[in-house]
Amino acid sequence: MNFEIEPADQAFREEVRAFLREHLPPEMAERTRRGFHFVREDQVAWTRILNKRGWSGQNWPREWGGTGWSPVRQLIFDEECFMAGAPAIDTSGFKMIGPIIMTYGSEALKREFGPRILNADVFWGQGFSEPNAGSDLASLGTTAVRDGDDYVINGRKIWTSYVEQADMIFMLVKTDPAARQRGISMLLVDKNAPGITIRPIIDIGESHSLNEVFFDDVRTPATLLVGEEGKGWTYAKSLLELERAFSGEWPRNKRNLEQLRAMACRERAGGGRLIDSPGFAERLAALEVELQGLEWLTLRALYEKGSNGGLPVGSLLKIRGSELLQRIGEMQVEALGDHAMYFYADPCHAAPEGALPAGPVLGPEYAPGVVTDYMYRRATTIYGGANEVQRTIVARTYLEL
Numbered sequence: 001m002n003f004e005i006e007p008a009d010q011a012f013r014e015e016v017r018a019f020l021r022e023h024l025p026p027e028m029a030e031r032t033r034r035g036f037h038f039v040r041e042d043q044v045a046w047t048r049i050l051n052k053r054g055w056s057g058q059n060w061p062r063e064w065g066g067t068g069w070s071p072v073r074q075l076i077f078d079e080e081c082f083m084a085g086a087p088a089i090d091t092s093g094f095k096m097i098g099p100i101i102m103t104y105g106s107e108a109l110k111r112e113f114g115p116r117i118l119n120a121d122v123f124w125g126q127g128f129s130e131p132n133a134g135s136d137l138a139s140l141g142t143t144a145v146r147d148g149d150d151y152v153i154n155g156r157k158i159w160t161s162y163v164e165q166a167d168m169i170f171m172l173v174k175t176d177p178a179a180r181q182r183g184i185s186m187l188l189v190d191k192n193a194p195g196i197t198i199r200p201i202i203d204i205g206e207s208h209s210l211n212e213v214f215f216d217d218v219r220t221p222a223t224l225l226v227g228e229e230g231k232g233w234t235y236a237k238s239l240l241e242l243e244r245a246f247s248g249e250w251p252r253n254k255r256n257l258e259q260l261r262a263m264a265c266r267e268r269a270g271g272g273r274l275i276d277s278p279g280f281a282e283r284l285a286a287l288e289v290e291l292q293g294l295e296w297l298t299l300r301a302l303y304e305k306g307s308n309g310g311l312p313v314g315s316l317l318k319i320r321g322s323e324l325l326q327r328i329g330e331m332q333v334e335a336l337g338d339h340a341m342y343f344y345a346d347p348c349h350a351a352p353e354g355a356l357p358a359g360p361v362l363g364p365e366y367a368p369g370v371v372t373d374y375m376y377r378r379a380t381t382i383y384g385g386a387n388e389v390q391r392t393i394v395a396r397t398y399l400e401l
């Protein structure tokens with residue numbers, strides 16, 4: 001298989017680079033580079049800049065109003081955006097619930113949400129996990145009972161990322177509590193509906209993106225049921241496969257490794273460069289080889305998309321990418337040395353409008369965000385489906401063990 005980028009795709013890369021140079025606001029890029037959790041205002045503004053250019057919905061086909069780009073072009077676009085520091089687009093909308101609505105949803109849902117997602121007019125939270133249902137999602141306990149034209153929801157979700165900034169929640173509920181998988185349905189709910197209470201969970205990096213969500217007799221119109229009642233498990237499985245496929249996060253890994261190399265090449269306060277230490281250089285080289293492996297695995301998955309039968313590519317990418325991300329983070333913290341002791345907390349919530357913190361940065365200019373991001377990424381081997389569970393999927397479906 002030839003993984004070389006075609007000349008036309010290379011020209012596309014140049015076009016993306018030129019666009020980013022001209023249209024990406026520098027202060028947005030700076031916030032991303034410093035490892036902040038996203039600021040909704042940035043996501044909205046950036047998605048609208050892209051939409052105006054016809055570049056929103058990079059992973060969506062043309063008939064949904066997306067770009068219709070090949071998977072390779074999507075990867076090139078993501079890579080260039082990451083390297084330039086562009087804010088991430090709303091993955092919940094574009095890569096998770098959007099494709100599910102457009103594939104399984106009613107015509108009314110498609111018409112309502114397709115254009116709103118493309119223009120960042122609606123933001124989503126993913127209400128799947130519960131205190132007793134994470135890896136074992138089939139045992140979830142939140143119920144939805146049909147009452148006239150509505151469903152009435154009761155229960156509790158946990159780890160719901162960014163729901164505090166969201167407008168809508170897509171969630172799994174039990175419509176038939178007696179059944180396991182066949183009793184699960186997928187519903188869309190207005191985040192501001194009466195009966196919803198959100199309790200923040202502050203993470204190890206002292207920032208807030210996680211939440212518990214309580215549903216107390218919450219009503220949502222039955223027209224917001226996705227697809228058919230009792231088919232939620234099937235939709236969730238294809239959504240989770242999409243989620244895992246981008247959990248390989250090759251562009252993020254590439255950017256972080258380049259940052260690490262730049263950090264290691266700098267002269268340190270006490271003299272000498274980390275890159276000149278043979279032990280460090282050897283470990284860095286090993287990571288670079290693994291990154292190349294991840295790139296080829298990603299490209300192979302993209303080229304073979306649709307023709308790989310039962311190959312659990314999403315699980316494979318998720319395991320490799322998440323572990324690599326954590327190891328790169330560990331070496332970045334090591335490269336920070338004493339400066340890792342300073343706490344560079346996520347300042348977004350102190351400055352909701354997304355202003356960068358005033359005052360001098362302690363230590364080198366690349367220091368803020370490194371420790372915060374390292375701590376947040378401890379969860380990368382858990383979210384999107386714990387790696388141990390992914391290994392079981394690979395063993396069963398690929399290795400036939």
Ligand SMILES: Cc1cc2nc3c(=O)[nH]c(=O)nc-3n(C[C@H](O)[C@H](O)[C@H](O)COP(=O)(O)OP(=O)(O)OC[C@H]3O[C@@H](n4cnc5c(N)ncnc54)[C@H](O)[C@@H]3O)c2cc1C
Nearest residue numbers: 126127128129134135159160161379382383384385386388
């Ligand atoms: C930062 C972060 C963001 C998240 N965002 C969201 C979100 O937006 N929406 C949402 O719905 N959820 C979200 N989650 C939840 C996430 O999907 C779950 O944490 C994950 O699925 C694991 O479930 P659990 O936490 O219940 O762990 P458990 O299922 O209890 O697993 C704990 C550990 O037990 C082991 N284990 C469990 N089952 C098996 C098995 N069958 N075989 C082998 N080992 C096993 C694994 O080691 C696993 O790590 C998020 C989680 C984190 C940490």
